[in-house]
Amino acid sequence: MQPTLFSSVHLTVSQLTFHIRKQLEDDPTLQDVWVDGEISNLSKPASGHIYFTLKDKNASLRCVIWKLDAARLRVNLQDGMAVEVHGRITVYEPQGQYQLIVNLVQPKGEGRLYQEYMRLKSMLEAEGLFDSERKRSIPERPQTIGVVTSATGAALRDMLNTLRRRLPLARVILAASPVQGVEAPPALVNALVSLNKQNPDVILLARGGGSIEDLWAFNDERVVRAVADSKTPIICGVGHETDFTLCDFAADLRAPTPTAAAELATQTTIDDLRAQLDYYTARLTDLTSNLLAEQKAGLSALASRLKYVSPERRIQSEYQHLDELSRRAFSAMNHRIQLQASRVDGMSKRLQSLNPEGVLSRGYAIITRKDDGRVVGKVSDAGGEMKVRVSDGEFDVNRKP
């Protein structure tokens, strides 16, 4: 019997609500309960708390996840998602609303699948399939890129766009395959095997995001083994950032998304190639200029030396020599002439002083015999008719006997 149910006693709303709350909170089943349902009316306000309504065909339940637990969620909640939640019931008194305070969410069925995942993981890990030594490096500049994914869907489109942007020089071979459902695992294995026969430089194994069930094919043992057996290095980009499938562990490189897988496959991009080509162009240009400059300098030096020993120079030099000689000759000649001239001059003067005519002007006379023309120098020479020459003329004389 509940003491608070006396009909004669009237309760306030608060009192009644509190009573209901206490009822619910005292029930152990309601304080540690797992509930399955579908998410709707999802709200993620800035406060960090998450609000949603969990429903099935006939009923709905208000849920809240407090900030701290919300931050720890492994799952990205979405409307329509089928989930299993764990929490406790309480009553939000101001609204008279009971609600489930959720501290754990997992996608429906995940519990079972997760166990299978863990089992397979330990088994394959023990076999060494995930060892880091097995992982090969991805070629820096692949010429042929293999892709295993669904032919429709965003993953392929995103990857092709990324590859086209980063390395249009490359060639892509698509081995299309379903990526979920029972038909997926054998088809994926087949795709990997046939693609390997074409010897690409790298293979991208990809699928867009989804629930653990959606991604389950990539946890299938057959597919994981095919990835480990691949001759060609594999980059695995399945699901979202936080999804880790067993293929991710077996692959040579794991990418958080399909687009990231395409980026990791093209470490050298067309921009890098352009830069490399620019470098070689610059090197060639530099080398050409250097070589030509060297040759020019060499030629220049040779030309100088040549000029120095050339006939032209010798000829010039000879001319100069000649000029010098002729100058000296001329000068010597001149000198001699001068000398002669002064000798002659001297002689001339002397001669001049010996000139008989000069003597005459001093009063002397020159007497010559008329008969034989002899000059009378002595008395004995005088005889017959004689001519006397004085300074200004001549006259005849006879000697007195």
Next chain:
Amino acid sequence: MAKTAVKKSERSIEELTYEEALVELEQIVEVLEGEQNPLEESMKLFERGQALVRQCGALLESAQLKVQKLVGDSMVGFEEDSE
């Protein structure tokens, strides 16, 4: 270090793939950097190098991602679905 001879492709430059052209270009630059070559041979190498640069540039600019689909063991052209 002895002068390494360039494995000069006697094929015309247009026939070379980007990889082949680039490898030859790298070799040419290496040889020229060695500086032990007679002038005439150097000039010939330069010309070949310039031609290779032009060809690589042309290949880069005209490159279009080639996408093929594997059907069994043979390749067919692939047209992306426009979504």
